[in-house]
Amino acid sequence: MDALFAPPRKQPDEERMRDAHHRAARTLLVGGASGPEAWGWQGRTISRRCGDRWLRVVSRPLEKPAGRLWDGAAAADTQLPRTIPRPRVVDVLEWTAGGHRYRAELTELVPWPVIQTGGPVLTHAPALPQVWWTELSAALAAMSSVPTERQAVRQQWIDKNFDSYLGIPPVQVTAWTTGHGDLHWANLCAEHLVVLDWESWGTLPVGYDAGLLHAYSLRSPGTAHRVRTTFAHILNTPAGRTGELVALAQLLQVIARGHHQEIAEAIRARAELLTGRPVPRGTA
Numbered sequence: 001m002d003a004l005f006a007p008p009r010k011q012p013d014e015e016r017m018r019d020a021h022h023r024a025a026r027t028l029l030v031g032g033a034s035g036p037e038a039w040g041w042q043g044r045t046i047s048r049r050c051g052d053r054w055l056r057v058v059s060r061p062l063e064k065p066a067g068r069l070w071d072g073a074a075a076a077d078t079q080l081p082r083t084i085p086r087p088r089v090v091d092v093l094e095w096t097a098g099g100h101r102y103r104a105e106l107t108e109l110v111p112w113p114v115i116q117t118g119g120p121v122l123t124h125a126p127a128l129p130q131v132w133w134t135e136l137s138a139a140l141a142a143m144s145s146v147p148t149e150r151q152a153v154r155q156q157w158i159d160k161n162f163d164s165y166l167g168i169p170p171v172q173v174t175a176w177t178t179g180h181g182d183l184h185w186a187n188l189c190a191e192h193l194v195v196l197d198w199e200s201w202g203t204l205p206v207g208y209d210a211g212l213l214h215a216y217s218l219r220s221p222g223t224a225h226r227v228r229t230t231f232a233h234i235l236n237t238p239a240g241r242t243g244e245l246v247a248l249a250q251l252l253q254v255i256a257r258g259h260h261q262e263i264a265e266a267i268r269a270r271a272e273l274l275t276g277r278p279v280p281r282g283t284a
Contacts, residue, residue: 008043016098017046021057024104025050028091049109053090057104058199062096068150072199073105075150080201081142085135085194112191120184121263125220128190133230135193140209140231143201144177150202152181153246165252166245167277173246175206175239183209184216207234207243214244215251218266245274252279 007014018037025033030050038047040058047056056073060066077089087108094103115126155173162170180187181200188195210231217224234240248271255264268279 007039020102021046024057028106054107054109059100059102069199076198084139084142110194112189114186115188115190116185120186120216122185122217122220125222132193146178152200152202153204165249167280168275173205176203177206179204179209183213205243205246207240208247210234211244211247
């Protein structure tokens with residue numbers, strides 16, 4: 001249920017992560033893995049079906065702090081309303097080996113496919129009924145008032161990066177909410193709405209989640225329009241526009257690092273429309 005990225009660049013790390021996944025499966029008594037591997041960002045996580053469950057393993061060097069990404073799914077499981085459709089956490093396992101700390105999270109297996117396989121950028125126009133959009137809007141609303149100390153977006157990042165990626169002075173965010181933090185089409189199921197991948201959730205600017213989903217929809221204009229229509233009550237406000245700009249700035253940083261080139265021009269055009277200024281190029 002992680003978005004599909006590449007395994008770690010170094011072969012020893014790839015083998016180490018596979019071994020950790022096998023170890024977790026044996027310890028948790030869920031049987032052998034089956035189906036394709038799903039690697040997370042920069043090979044930091046590996047996930048795969050095990051029996052009738054989904055097993056995800058994340059690792060970090062011992063000297064590196066755990067951070068909010070370490071236990072996001074478990075925190076979401078206990079702190080967010082049960083009305084939000086998501087896979088429940090069944091078991092958790094942590095251990096240390098060879099200079100790394102590992103965390104395995106066993107969750108319910110979602111039987112429905114994600115809307116976009118292979119990555120977050122939408123490449124087609126999914127046929128989503130009105131009830132799906134209503135449920136997604138309700139899920140984001142249910143999250144919005146949950147108190148948490150987890151931070152998905154920080155004002156410090158905005159202060160440091162707005163000028164570099166948007167060509168405008170940093171804005172001071174005054175309207176914060178609790179949100180998913182990584183809302184895209186590889187984290188959403190279509191047949192029945194299920195929201196996946198909760199490692200990043202926390203406080204973020206109002207409009208960030210909807211703005212991010214809209215940005216990832218730009219290759220499908222009809223779907224992008226539907227996102228804007230569904231979340232017009234957020235995106236068409238000053239606070240919502242600020243949150244959308246934060247999402248665009250973060251995507252422009254990712255683009256500058258060589259990713260999501262297929263939507264680079266569309267993201268730049270959207271940012272320039274909102275700011276009224278040319279977007280700087282070449283920043284990495």
